[in-house]
Amino acid sequence: MALQSHRTGWVYTTAMSWRVLGHRFSFILFMALSAGLLVIGHAQPDVIEQVRVKTVDLVSPVLDVMAQPLDAMEDLAARLQSYHAVLAENEKLRADNASLVRWQNKALSLAAENTELKSLLNYKNEPAAAYISARVIADTGGAYARSLIVTAGTVDGVRAGMAAMAGDGLIGRVIEVGDWSSRILMITDINSRIPVVVTPVGDQAILGGDNKPNPKLLYLPQDSNVREGMRVMTSGHGGVFPPHVPVGVVATSRQGQFEVVPFASLGRISQVKLIDFSLAGGVANKLARTLPAR
Amino acid sequence: MFAPLGQKTSQVARNFLPFLTTLFLVLLGVMVWPVPSLGDIAPTFGLAAIYYWAVYRPDLLRPSSVFVLGLLNDAVNDMPLGLSGLLFLGVYQLAVTYRRFFAGQHFLMLWLGFAVLSFCAALLSFAGLSLYKGVLLQPLAVTAQYVLTATLFPLLAWLLNRTQRFFLTQG
Numbered sequence: 244m245a246l247q248s249h250r251t252g253w254v255y256t257t258a259m260s261w262r263v264l265g266h267r268f269s270f271i272l273f274m275a276l277s278a279g280l281l282v283i284g285h286a287q288p289d290v291i292e293q294v295r296v297k298t299v300d301l302v303s304p305v306l307d308v309m310a311q312p313l314d315a316m317e318d319l320a321a322r323l324q325s326y327h328a329v330l331a332e333n334e335k336l337r338a339d340n341a342s343l344v345r346w347q348n349k350a351l352s353l354a355a356e357n358t359e360l361k362s363l364l365n366y367k368n369e370p371a372a373a374y375i376s377a378r379v380i381a382d383t384g385g386a387y388a389r390s391l392i393v394t395a396g397t398v399d400g401v402r403a404g405m406a407a408m409a410g411d412g413l414i415g416r417v418i419e420v421g422d423w424s425s426r427i428l429m430i431t432d433i434n435s436r437i438p439v440v441v442t443p444v445g446d447q448a449i450l451g452g453d454n455k456p457n458p459k460l461l462y463l464p465q466d467s468n469v470r471e472g473m474r475v476m477t478s479g480h481g482g483v484f485p486p487h488v489p490v491g492v493v494a495t496s497r498q499g500q501f502e503v504v505p506f507a508s509l510g511r512i513s514q515v516k517l518i519d520f521s522l523a524g525g526v527a528n529k530l531a532r533t534l535p536a537r
Numbered sequence: 538m539f540a541p542l543g544q545k546t547s548q549v550a551r552n553f554l555p556f557l558t559t560l561f562l563v564l565l566g567v568m569v570w571p572v573p574s575l576g577d578i579a580p581t582f583g584l585a586a587i588y589y590w591a592v593y594r595p596d597l598l599r600p601s602s603v604f605v606l607g608l609l610n611d612a613v614n615d616m617p618l619g620l621s622g623l624l625f626l627g628v629y630q631l632a633v634t635y636r637r638f639f640a641g642q643h644f645l646m647l648w649l650g651f652a653v654l655s656f657c658a659a660l661l662s663f664a665g666l667s668l669y670k671g672v673l674l675q676p677l678a679v680t681a682q683y684v685l686t687a688t689l690f691p692l693l694a695w696l697l698n699r700t701q702r703f704f705l706t707q708g
Contacts, residue, residue: 266600270630273604277622280608284618285669291618298612306564317571381567382576383614386678387666389577390615392567426615433672454675456574510573 292419299392300421306380307394314378314513372485375399375517377425382512389432389454391415393515396423406477406484406518412506413437413477413490417517425517430458430490431509438480439490439503444468447478450490450503456510457494460501471495475503485520554704555590555598556606558697562586563610578678580686582693583610584658587625588651589697591632592639594705603629617669624658647694652687659683 284291325332360366377395384390395401397420405417407427415429416437428435435452441460446469449461463469473493479486491505563583569576583606590598607622614621631654632639639650663679 269600273600274626277619280619281617295612379569382569383567385579386682388615
């Protein structure tokens with residue numbers, strides 16, 4: 244009995260030692276693999292990007308299912324809120340409508356004048372934009388990056404470089420495209436750099452994100468006449484975006500630097516419009532991968 | 538002699554429980570919440586789950602699983618692939634090494650252990666990503682994320698404890 248107990252103890256101890264050794268070996272192996280991936284990712288970003296795109300494609304259906312209850316809750320809350328404020332909203336809409344009718348009349352007369360002038364100059368029109376609507380299923384990056392994952396990919400016609408808008412303004416651009424999902428780099432991300440123009444003064448600048456809520460206006464001319472409240476639009480330089488996509492309004496940060504308050508509310512985005520401006524030659528596509536982001 | 542198929546399936550599901558719950562929590566961390574800008578400081582639920590399972594059931598969460606979870610976290614969060622693997626594995630190994638100390642004491646020790654380890658992980662990821670991107674990232678958001686993660690840990694630990702009791706102490 245004592246021998247039996249001794250043998251059992253010996254077998255047990257040996258088995259445990261092997262188990263501990265195996266655990267330590269696998270820990271070291273996977274630490275080395277992780278470090279190796281970091282090095283490969285730095286040296287061969289394209290290879291790693293493919294792994295990332297495929298992984299996101301794989302989990303996007305799960306994220307989509309997980310997002311359904313939250314979307315339903317938000318929808319319900321929005322409905323309840325709108326019922327509550329229906330009278331006040333009606334008054335506001337009437338006032339807005341009257342104002343918009345005046346603007347529509349003005350816009351129509353300006354459009355007619357514009358067409359006439361273009362025909363006189365033999366001007367070639369910009370190609371019409373096509374829109375792809377997509378639902379946001381993940382707000383990724385946490386404290387380190389600003390990006391979104393949306394439910395539209397190559398099967399829906401999404402391409403890298405497309406502009407992404409929410410509500411009235413630009414929110415970013417498509418940087419990775421899988422079959423069923425895409426990633427949008429937001430204008431507030433530290434890697435985002437977009438050529439913009441401030442209207443009506445016409446000063447050009449670069450809109451640069453720094454992971455804060457409002458992106459900054461960088462490289463403004465020395466003699467710039469930019470003031471708070473002026474509108475910021477894409478300039479179209481560099482071929483990443485076409486011109487005149489609305490971005491936001493100029494404001495001054497606490498440090499006295501010009502920043503842009505985006506037209507779109509970036510804190511909570513549930514739907515986006517991906518815009519294909521058909522910039523031929525794949526310039527936008529190429530730039531989306533090579534310009535500042537990655 | 539042989540266990541019935543249903544019983545075997547049930548056993549396999551139980552063995553995967555720590556992996557599946559951690560996977561769920563990693564994905565939960567990137568959901569679009571109705572609270573504006575919460576995504577900017579979203580808690581790292583995945584790290585908390587790894588710590589919990591490493592302390593209580595390391596036999597059901599192997600380094601290979603932790604590595605896969607790290608890869609997934611990086612892929613979804615647009616971080617350099619491998620970074621979360623290193624951090625998750627580091628926290629996992631330390632939690633396994635000192636698990637008797639963390640698990641045997643009062644809950645406060647478990648919480649404190651997580652607060653210290655997740656602080657180290659936040660510091661390392663902040664420094665690592667700042668170096669990787671070549672710019673100093675915003676320390677405020679990282680701090681807020683850490684505080685939120687550490688504060689929510691008791692709730693998460695309670696939920697994981699209920700899950701563990703329900704699925705792993707039956708049959």
